[in-house]
Amino acid sequence: MIRWQFATLAEVVPETPRVSSLYLDVPDWQGHLAGQHVDVRLTADDGYQAERSYSIASAPEDRRLALTVERLEDGEVSPYLVGELRTGDRLELRGPIGGYFVWRGDEQRPLLLIGGGSGVVPLMSMLRHRAHVGNRAPARLLFSSRTLADVIYREELERLAASAHGLQVLHTLTREKPAGWTGYTRRVDEAMLQEVAWPRQDAPDVFVCGPTPFVEAVATLLVGMGHDARSIKTERFGATGG
Amino acid sequence: MQDMKLDGNAIGGLLREIFAMEMTTAVGTCAHCGAVNEVGRVAVYIHAPGTVVRCPDCEQVLMRVVRGKGRYWVDLTGVRCLELAEPEV
Amino acid sequence: MGFVSRGFKGRRRDTASSSRVPPGQYVVTDFPVLSAGPTPRVNLDQWTFTIEGEIDEPRRWTWKEFQALPAETVTKDIHCVTKWSKLDTTWKGVSVDALMEGVETAADFTTVFSDGGYTTNLALDDITGGKAWVVYEFDGQPLHPEHGGPVRFLVPHLYFWKSAKWVRGIRLQKDEHPGFWESNGYHVRGDPWREQRYWGD
Numbered sequence: 001m002i003r004w005q006f007a008t009l010a011e012v013v014p015e016t017p018r019v020s021s022l023y024l025d026v027p028d029w030q031g032h033l034a035g036q037h038v039d040v041r042l043t044a045d046d047g048y049q050a051e052r053s054y055s056i057a058s059a060p061e062d063r064r065l066a067l068t069v070e071r072l073e074d075g076e077v078s079p080y081l082v083g084e085l086r087t088g089d090r091l092e093l094r095g096p097i098g099g100y101f102v103w104r105g106d107e108q109r110p111l112l113l114i115g116g117g118s119g120v121v122p123l124m125s126m127l128r129h130r131a132h133v134g135n136r137a138p139a140r141l142l143f144s145s146r147t148l149a150d151v152i153y154r155e156e157l158e159r160l161a162a163s164a165h166g167l168q169v170l171h172t173l174t175r176e177k178p179a180g181w182t183g184y185t186r187r188v189d190e191a192m193l194q195e196v197a198w199p200r201q202d203a204p205d206v207f208v209c210g211p212t213p214f215v216e217a218v219a220t221l222l223v224g225m226g227h228d229a230r231s232i233k234t235e236r237f238g239a240t241g242g
Numbered sequence: 243m244q245d246m247k248l249d250g251n252a253i254g255g256l257l258r259e260i261f262a263m264e265m266t267t268a269v270g271t272c273a274h275c276g277a278v279n280e281v282g283r284v285a286v287y288i289h290a291p292g293t294v295v296r297c298p299d300c301e302q303v304l305m306r307v308v309r310g311k312g313r314y315w316v317d318l319t320g321v322r323c324l325e326l327a328e329p330e331v
Numbered sequence: 332m333g334f335v336s337r338g339f340k341g342r343r344r345d346t347a348s349s350s351r352v353p354p355g356q357y358v359v360t361d362f363p364v365l366s367a368g369p370t371p372r373v374n375l376d377q378w379t380f381t382i383e384g385e386i387d388e389p390r391r392w393t394w395k396e397f398q399a400l401p402a403e404t405v406t407k408d409i410h411c412v413t414k415w416s417k418l419d420t421t422w423k424g425v426s427v428d429a430l431m432e433g434v435e436t437a438a439d440f441t442t443v444f445s446d447g448g449y450t451t452n453l454a455l456d457d458i459t460g461g462k463a464w465v466v467y468e469f470d471g472q473p474l475h476p477e478h479g480g481p482v483r484f485l486v487p488h489l490y491f492w493k494s495a496k497w498v499r500g501i502r503l504q505k506d507e508h509p510g511f512w513e514s515n516g517y518h519v520r521g522d523p524w525r526e527q528r529y530w531g532d
Contacts, residue, residue: 099264306515315516
């Protein structure tokens with residue numbers, strides 16, 4: 001049985017115009033693994049409730065639990081979390097949840113992370129955890145965003161790539177080509193994955209997270225390139241709900 | 243047009259309401275086609291009167307969960323066998 | 332009253348029941364998409380609609396034949412068991428009465444079945460007498476696949492899960508065989524005015 005508990009919003013950090021990180025104090029938090037999520041439940045004064053899942057962005061070692069939430073304009077929960085919720089407010093959540101889309105930090109295989117939009121959030125927890133534990137196995141993040149302004153955690157990713165051993169961060173932008181941009185400017189395709197992914201003989205641990213069509217496309221490409229479908233862990237989030 | 247398909251990660255919380263152990267790492271055998279998959283990678287539809295879990299290989303129903311009136315109705319006839327790891331102490 | 336999320340209102344909803352809105356429902360203006368599985372790819376060249384079971388000779392229509400049947404346009408309120416209601420929805424299709432014309436059957440019950448394996452059970456009385464249609468247009472447009480196109484069932488006086496998407500036929504039966512949701516917690520009849528949502532309601 002899993003219980004609902006209260007968190008208190010300690011700090012809000014805007015990440016992009018539409019995305020913010022919520023830093024939460026959770027008394028008696030039992031700790032989590034990188035890649036896990038929590039369920040959040042909102043209750044209106046007439047008893048109406050809405051429930052959604054959000055990936056944990058913070059590393060297990062971090063002092064506060066962080067959720068990074070994209071505000072979906074036609075959504076019901078995310079506009080509340082990013083817009084209405086204020087420091088000091090209480091929030092009901094339960095977790096951590098999940099054990100499948102999890103990276104523990106002691107793996108020695110190469111780590112390949114592929115994220116679309118806010119699908120980067122659980123991957124960020126893995127990269128933060130990787131830096132904490134000093135895992136030296138090579139790691140690559142391929143991160144697809146719409147525009148440069150939509151790149152979540154951009155500066156922190158630059159810092160991690162500069163300081164964490166063996167981490168490469170590669171960006172692709174699907175709706176913009178800024179002046180001087182040296183990254184990719186297209187949707188993730190096979191040519192890009194041929195350049196970024198380790199060959200299947202290297203048996204990388206692969207984590208793919210993003211909207212359902214993104215995840216389906218990337219997983220299908222990787223399987224087509226010979227990667228074992230079972231070595232590719234995926235997490236999809238829907239286009240509706242929010 | 244997109245199918246409203248999610249994966250087993252999306253029902254980790256729901257399954258923990260019902261089962262004592264973490265379920266996304268449980269391994270289920272499809273009663274229809276025999277495919278063996280971790281619950282984390284099965285197909286899940288939640289925008290429906292209940293939650294429908296389908297085999298990622300043959301798309302047949304593995305599991306249905308309806309919650310209402312303070313009760314759960316759980317159909318597992320599409321899962322021939324469920325393998326779970328003993329929790330680490 | 333327990334915890335309230337400060338400032339949370341949620342989706343706009345008016346749950347006050349009225350002569351048009353059954354208890355526990357709220358009115359929406361959009362058309363939510365519910366989906367229990369992948370959207371079937373339907374090849375109209377191979378599509379048929381069938382009435383089978385307790386009938387001397389099964390009746391079957393191809394897409395072309397079905398389109399040639401006398402159509403009706405009806406405007407109805409629909410009520411989904413997930414609590415939204417949508418008022419004044421306009422559909423075009425063939426009434427079940429027209430499909431059943433002249434059929435002699437010993438059946439009291441039916442199972443409506445769809446591409447993708449979905450089924451729902453309905454008493455024959457609930458789909459005859461001007462109460463149900465097999466529809467292929469919504470709001471003057473061909474029915475979109477996400478809403479059950481090319482053809483869905485429409486039985487608006489019962490909860491909308493009874494209005495099966497991607498419908499392919501009606502099986503006439505002497506006994507009641509609970510369908511996809513009715514066999515797993517949902518009410519066998521599903522009358523929104525009696526709030527027959529779950530088993531035991």
